[in-house]
Amino acid sequence: MSLAALCGWRGLSSGGQAEAQSGGGGALSAAQRIAGWAERARSLLQRGILPIIDTEATYGGQIPTDSMVEQMDRHGVALVCFAPNFNDPARGSRSSLALAKQHPDRFVPTTCDGTTGYWFRQQGPFLEVMQREARSGDFFLLGELEFRHYPSPAQYRARKFGRDIIIPIDGAWGHAVFQLSSETGLAFQIHYEPEDALLAPLEKMLEAYPGAKVIWCHAGQVRYPDRQSAYGPDYLRQTLSRHPNLFCDLALSEPGSRYPGSGAIHNTAQFGDGRLRHEWRRLLETHPDRFTIGSDIAPDRYEDFPTKIVQSRTLLASLSRDTAARIAFQNAWRLLTRQEWTA
Numbered sequence: 001m002s003l004a005a006l007c008g009w010r011g012l013s014s015g016g017q018a019e020a021q022s023g024g025g026g027a028l029s030a031a032q033r034i035a036g037w038a039e040r041a042r043s044l045l046q047r048g049i050l051p052i053i054d055t056e057a058t059y060g061g062q063i064p065t066d067s068m069v070e071q072m073d074r075h076g077v078a079l080v081c082f083a084p085n086f087n088d089p090a091r092g093s094r095s096s097l098a099l100a101k102q103h104p105d106r107f108v109p110t111t112c113d114g115t116t117g118y119w120f121r122q123q124g125p126f127l128e129v130m131q132r133e134a135r136s137g138d139f140f141l142l143g144e145l146e147f148r149h150y151p152s153p154a155q156y157r158a159r160k161f162g163r164d165i166i167i168p169i170d171g172a173w174g175h176a177v178f179q180l181s182s183e184t185g186l187a188f189q190i191h192y193e194p195e196d197a198l199l200a201p202l203e204k205m206l207e208a209y210p211g212a213k214v215i216w217c218h219a220g221q222v223r224y225p226d227r228q229s230a231y232g233p234d235y236l237r238q239t240l241s242r243h244p245n246l247f248c249d250l251a252l253s254e255p256g257s258r259y260p261g262s263g264a265i266h267n268t269a270q271f272g273d274g275r276l277r278h279e280w281r282r283l284l285e286t287h288p289d290r291f292t293i294g295s296d297i298a299p300d301r302y303e304d305f306p307t308k309i310v311q312s313r314t315l316l317a318s319l320s321r322d323t324a325a326r327i328a329f330q331n332a333w334r335l336l337t338r339q340e341w342t343a
């Protein structure tokens with residue numbers, strides 16, 4: 001079996017179709033990218049810094065690349081998986097490729113988030129573009145798709161309630177995305193507020209598509225406790241045991257802050273000072289291979305990046321050294337590269 005077949009990289013020898021189409025030229029192969037990422041992670045380790053791979057971040061043109069680069073260096077972030085907003089079907093996720101071309105050792109080609117009307121309406125070109133990009137072999141991760149989403153705290157405060165999204169995860173587009181992940185081996189991210197009635201459909205899909213890899217964003221985020229009574233560390237412990245294709249990221253709101261829609265403290269995993277709560281620490285130590293770090297920055301809040309990374313490092317400091325290293329970067333490494341991290 002060839003290396004390409006072993007790794008599942010369709011694009012390993014094709015040299016980056018989408019980038020070539022966008023006039024990128026000279027695109028790196030997957031193997032070359034991975035070698036550059038490994039070198040960057042190793043250089044951090046050699047300086048005694050635990051590298052972080054940020055698997056959840058939304059890119060928009062307003063985010064200044066230079067300051068991102070500077071903050072990544074200052075805070076020991078090896079890689080950011082920047083998923084662009086989907087605003088232009090003709091452009092698709094090319095800005096993620098352009099970023100990766102500028103800084104190939106820092107930014108991971110990631111397909112667009114499902115965070116705009118193109119996704120919410122469940123019609124039109126979004127799915128087709130994502131399928132084409134995923135199959136091109138140019139991308140390493142699929143962006144965050146909002147299946148159940150409440151207005152963000154900022155939107156809530158501005159009384160913009162339009163982003164109250166309900167898309168059945170077992171509907172036509174849900175099936176298409178699970179199928180795409182199974183087919184390409186690319187992990188995809190879901191925003192899925194863990195309401196009691198929504199847990200069974202997700203588990204049904206995880207069962208039906210054992211080859212799909214799902215990163216459930218914002219583990220520990222509970223915004224309406226009365227609708228989300230079944231969710232918590234015990235639920236996740238059992239669900240992760242039952243479904244080896246499920247992963248979670250730990251992109252969490254500021255410890256102790258309250259969701260304006262309910263008044264509840266929505267970060268249920270961390271104490272106000274950022275340390276992990278005992279039951280969450282136990283969960284992460286029980287399933288050390290299933291969690292990643294996410295900053296959840298976006299064009300309207302990219303300046304939070306340093307704060308989010310500091311918050312993540314406080315969380316990691318509650319864990320054993322081995323588990324912290326897995327969650328900081330080794331699990332993401334495996335999901336992105338399909339290889340185990342080797343020092």
Ligand SMILES: [Zn+2]
Nearest residue numbers: 144191217218
């Ligand atoms: Zn989200």
